[in-house]
Amino acid sequence: MSRPELTGAAANFYNDTEARKYDTNSRMIGIQAEITQRALELLQLDDSFPNFILDVGCGSGLSGKVLEEAGHYWCGLDVSRDMLNVASERETSTKGDLAHHDMGTGLPFRAASFDGMISISALQWLCYSNSSKQVPKRRLVRFFSALYGVLKRGARAVLQFYPETPEQAVLISECAAKVGFAGGVVVDYPNSTKAKKHYLVLSFDRGYSTPKGLQSAAQAGVRVDSSGSSKRVKVVKKKGxxxxxxxxxxxxxxxxxxxxxxxxxxxxxxxxxxxxxx
Amino acid sequence: MKLLTHNHLRSNVRTATTGYPLIITPTEIRVTDTEYNDKFVKHVMQNVNWPVLVQAASQCGITTLPPTIPPNLTSDTSFLQALHHVLVNVNVVSGVLKCPDTGREFSIRDGICDFMLEEEECENVKI
Structure with missing residues (x-):
């Protein structure tokens, strides 16, 4: 299957019919639930009370359902209004809230709002531009710097994404490191084509080391060294x-x-x- | 849109200085009935901006909240239950949110607020 990211804007791809298909496809439901479970595990939340979690790219609320089952309250953002309509029809949802929003334009929240943040299969959309005004790197940096602001200190963010090329994974982690996040990419099942999943795990803690990916422990993932990248930036400045x-x-x-x-x-x-x- | 969410929302257009709090002009409000969650209310309390919540509630027609937080919180279950009700059960189904700085309006339809921005409206970042 070709990548949907190459066909145009996410809001156009996930239209009404596609959204409904997505929400009723048992394979999708299974995969999304599984990824969300794993993301929650990587998030290492304080489970002694229900947390308030941001879900960027919540889609039809499949990930929100998992968050609710774990007892958390959440706020979901998505760029596709049709997906959100499907999500709001979900009767059981009482702990979630939805907003129509493009992650590349920043985040509409005040500082230190959330205990944690997850994003399932959404981040790769930022690597593509759908109009001459959209610069992927600018949108990525804007997203991460907004994310840095809206998370409580000590909170973590886990973003599962499908990079088209290794360069994309590097670009994404570089942008995250640039705004001051520590962390890196955890790759689960790196030797399998289908089960392979990339999780960008971000933390405020400088000494934070990312957890190991599942299965074959040989390749633990790309480590982002944020101090290294800021040095590189300084060199560029001197030339100015x-x-x-x-x-x-x-x-x-x-x-x-x-x-x-x-x-x-x-x-x-x-x-x-x-x-x-x- | 729940008032819990509203308490955290701000307008992030480029020209806004703080963009907080957003002014609610509701046209339809729905009150749902959800289970009271003691631990969550106590946890989220610490992060709620109280004057903003009181203001938002009064914009939605609820004037039962006291202007300051009562000091003996943990013992006052009825207060916590009322707070949970205001934060989670009160939903703005349709209406308009307005940025206090720029007057930019964000419409709410079917409980979903529209925060879509044009590229020109977004904050500048250095890359």
Whole structure:
């Protein structure tokens, strides 16, 4: 089967008929439930109370059902309105809530909202652009930096995805490392074509090492070294032409948004040109 | 959309400074009946923005919440039950959410809020 990601936007692919097919296909239900179980296991939640979990790419709510069975409350986002309609028809759902949203545009939540985050078979969609304005890397970085904000400190995120090429897996993990996440990709059943699953496991804890993938322990997965990638970024910066006015203004704006109070005011002198000394 | 979710929602359009809290203008509200979950209410309490919840509830026509959290929480089961009711059982089925900074409106249909943004509206990130 060709990859649905190559056919266009997710919202167009998962239309009403496709959504209904997806929701009633017993094979799909089985796979999605199994992956969600595994994602929950990797999430290592504190089970002494029900958690509030974000589900990005919740689709028709198959993963939400598993979360509910585990006793958690959840909030699901999806880009396909048809999938969400199927999800909202589910009578039994009392602990979930849904919103129509594209993960590449950031996340519409305040800081430190969730105890954990899962995403099942959705992340790879961000690697494709469906209009000239969409830049995959920008959308990935925007998603991860928003995710960094909405998770409670100490929370973890588990994102199962289907990379088309190894480069995609590397791109995704690099973007996650760039915004400050530690963690890496766990590959379950790496030697099987069908059962092989990629899980991106992210944590705030610098010393966090990803759990081992299931079955053959030989290949544990790509390790993301976030300190290494930030070094690489610094090298690029040095080559630049120095700090421009735009750069300074952007930096100050970011500081203000973070709530720093002693940020200098923007004046006509901000980032002015200095005299050449030589 | 539950008020629990609303308490965490913010507008993330580029021009919004905080985008929080979103103003609810409901046209239809449905109150469901779900099982009271003691542990969850106590856990989620710590993270709820109380003034925002009170405001949201009053926008939905519920004025029974006290303006401040009662101090003797753990013993007051009736208060926790009422809180659970407001957080989980009250659903905004249709209406509009409005960003307090930019006035950008997000419509709610069939309980699902539409947060789709155009690429121009999204926050800038450096890549």
């Amino acid at each position: 032409k120095g700090k421009t006015k735009e750069w300074i203004e952007h930096k100050k704006e970011v500081q203000r948004k973070k709530g720093f109070e002693n940020v200098r005011k923007d004046t006509k002198f901000t980032g002015r040109k200095r005299k050449d000394k030589f």
